Amino acid sequence: MLKYIHENVKSFNGDYCKGVHLFPSRTEKLSPLAPMVLPLGGRVGRRQFYYNPEIFSGFFIFCILVLKIGFMKTIAIASDHAGFNLKELLKKDYLKGKYTILDIGTHSSESCDYPIVAHEIAIEILKNNEIELGVLICGSGNGVAITANKHEHIRAALCWNEQIAILARQHNNANILCLPARFISNEDAITIVDCFLNTNFEGGRHQRRVDLIDITENC
Numbered sequence: 001m002l003k004y005i006h007e008n009v010k011s012f013n014g015d016y017c018k019g020v021h022l023f024p025s026r027t028e029k030l031s032p033l034a035p036m037v038l039p040l041g042g043r044v045g046r047r048q049f050y051y052n053p054e055i056f057s058g059f060f061i062f063c064i065l066v067l068k069i070g071f072m073k074t075i076a077i078a079s080d081h082a083g084f085n086l087k088e089l090l091k092k093d094y095l096k097g098k099y100t101i102l103d104i105g106t107h108s109s110e111s112c113d114y115p116i117v118a119h120e121i122a123i124e125i126l127k128n129n130e131i132e133l134g135v136l137i138c139g140s141g142n143g144v145a146i147t148a149n150k151h152e153h154i155r156a157a158l159c160w161n162e163q164i165a166i167l168a169r170q171h172n173n174a175n176i177l178c179l180p181a182r183f184i185s186n187e188d189a190i191t192i193v194d195c196f197l198n199t200n201f202e203g204g205r206h207q208r209r210v211d212l213i214d215i216t217e218n219c
């Protein structure tokens with residue numbers, strides 16, 4: 001990329017800057033700041049460079065992509081074999097490009113035990129501050145929800161329509177969405193996930209009630 005920039009920016013006298021490579025050679029040497037200066041035009045050493053719209057547009061798009069990736073929320077997702085196909089569909093058709101995805105598994109439709117992935121995603125969410133929410137899928141959604149909720153500070157909510165998903169976030173501050181892959185359509189699953197991930201906890205009286213969930217402190 002830097003070689004392309006160096007070789008295609010016009011200099012003040014109308015000639016192209018040739019012979020400038022990524023590694024030092026017997027040709028002229030550019031300042032370490034050249035990669036930042038060249039796309040915008042400006043002076044590097046004794047050469048004056050014009051603004052090049054093609055280079056600038058590429059540089060601008062690159063910066064936007066870097067910023068977008070940096071500000072994406074990280075979402076953990078996991079399933080057993082019954083939820084594998086829905087997990088892959090959600091990654092491809094909804095999550096990709098909108099979120100940074102951490103796929104806990106399973107990674108095939110081969111039979112596996114749902115408690116394993118449910119424990120793994122719960123542990124990952126608790127230890128990794130970058131993960132905001134999780135999506136957990138099995139055939140009925142019950143098994144993974146029961147397992148994940150064994151972990152303190154995990155609030156896994158089984159949701160089969162968008163209103164339940166919204167309330168799970170608004171009132172219960174749920175941090176894992178559990179989906180019943182065998183009982184909802186792909187389209188409904190996408191809608192439910194969208195509602196869950198884009199609804200905020202309301203706090204207030206609901207915070208007091210969420211605080212009371214912790215059995216170790218309130219019994």
